[in-house]
């Protein structure tokens with residue numbers, strides 16, 4: 001009898017939580033090599049025709065995959081659209097054509113050289129998100145190469161409940177695997193923002209990426225346990241390990257059920273005060289899930305996605321139709337729509353084409369500044385027209401990002417007034433009472449919140465940027481991420497000031513940055529006077545669970561204590577002790 005294979009543990013990056021068990025379905029690292037040979041000058045046209053045919057076929061295959069996905073998940077759809085656009089990109093195809101013609105080489109070699117040039121550019125990029133986009137070029141290359149070589153590009157067909165093990169997965173692969181009901185995904189490559197991660201999270205498939213050499217460690221049919229939260233992968237687990245993880249899985253499922261069972265309960269504090277728990281979304285296709293997690297409304301709809309994907313820039317009609325779709329799904333629940341917040345880390349083609357060449361894009365012409373500038377003014381007006389027209393059909397509020405102070409607020413409101421006049425003249429309906437609010441996400445706005453509160457209808461505190469600009473720490477720079485601290489006393493003071501200004505002016509204030517979705521921080525925000533929290537929908541059940549165990553008076557006492565200390569670490573210690581106290585079972589009377 002052969003020896004049982006020993007248990008092997010590896011840790012990667014857990015990017016989509018959940019525990020799963022299954023047999024390995026190995027997708028070997030692709031061994032396709034691009035054949036290289038020189039051709040006769042007379043054959044150049046034949047090679048070019050082969051290349052164009054393979055591109056057209058690849059385009060068709062992607063269109064087919066997209067057709068199947070369209071109604072299901074908009075983000076997968078857009079990623080595949082981006083791949084189709086790459087198929088026609090001048091930098092890729094144009095360069096390949098040039099190589100074939102200039103060097104008299106075959107189509108595969110020409111394409112490989114064009115891809116290598118692009119890879120070299122990606123390698124030199126510092127931003128980890130953009131660097132990872134290199135894999136997209138590879139996926140596109142591989143598909144065209146397979147078509148050039150007449151090699152099958154049929155769908156992957158793992159058995160249900162398999163754990164897929166791959167070097168990396170293309171978005172098209174990942175989306176198909178979700179349909180095949182696989183139980184988990186693990187890959188050698190990838191980071192938190194890789195497509196495998198994004199799509200796995202959207203479809204709630206446990207996933208671990210960045211395991212480096214897992215495709216060499218695992219053999220097809222090996223039994224695997226993966227923990228998508230901690231990033232642990234166990235190959236050939238012992239009986240004791242399986243029992244341990246089954247227990248953990250049961251615990252997580254029970255916790256999930258407990259949280260889900262609260263879906264329809266109000267987020268009510270013990271003393272009867274209600275907190276509004278709202279969802280942050282990137283598009284109407286995320287609304288069903290948000291409502292399922294118990295969101296009572298949308299606190300932040302980031303409309304940037306409309307500009308970052310798709311072939312054409314969104315016009316008035318696109319905004320109108322997208323908002324109608326949102327209203328239909330919301331069935332009368334409120335939604336706050338943020339006008340486009342592009343620039344810096346949120347790239348759009350029209351901004352790139354403006355070739356701004358800024359030394360500090362985060363401090364440059366971005367967000368509402370673009371809307372007030374020639375580069376973005378017409379797009380902004382088109383968005384406002386579409387949104388205002390949609391406001392005739394349901395409860396939406398408009399929110400403007402990155403407002404630095406009163407002058408910008410007045411400038412934006414003047415444009416809204418102008419559009420309202422335009423619509424009235426054309427006899428087009430809109431909500432005359434539509435609420436206009438602003439994001440408070442820089443210290444200049446927080447420090448003048450009392451002034452701003454007199455001229456707008458609501459505030460939403462964007463703590464992601466507020467922390468970035470207060471601490472002078474780039475929110476996507478890993479070298480200084482240790483300074484990115486939501487519980488720093490400066491941040492708590494600013495949030496407290498904004499809450500106080502809103503209370504004095506009697507206008508609502510929401511926190512919509514990531515910190516709103518951290519249960520322990522939610523307690524602090526409530527203590528500071530915040531009553532509306534908007535977050536990733538998946539965080540809602542846990543935040544609600546904490547809210548239902550606390551009272552306003554406790555949260556205010558917590559803040560009194562927090563104000564006596566000077567560092568984020570000390571604040572964290574106080575808040576942790578508080579969380580422990582509210583979750584501990586009551587002491588028996590002695």
Ligand code: PEP
Pocket residue numbers: 300302341441461462463464465466512513514
């Ligand atoms: C924020 O800055 O906190 C925010 C919610 O906006 P975004 O993350 O989209 O910049």
Ligand code: MG
Pocket residue numbers: 401441462464465
């Ligand atoms: Mg922001």
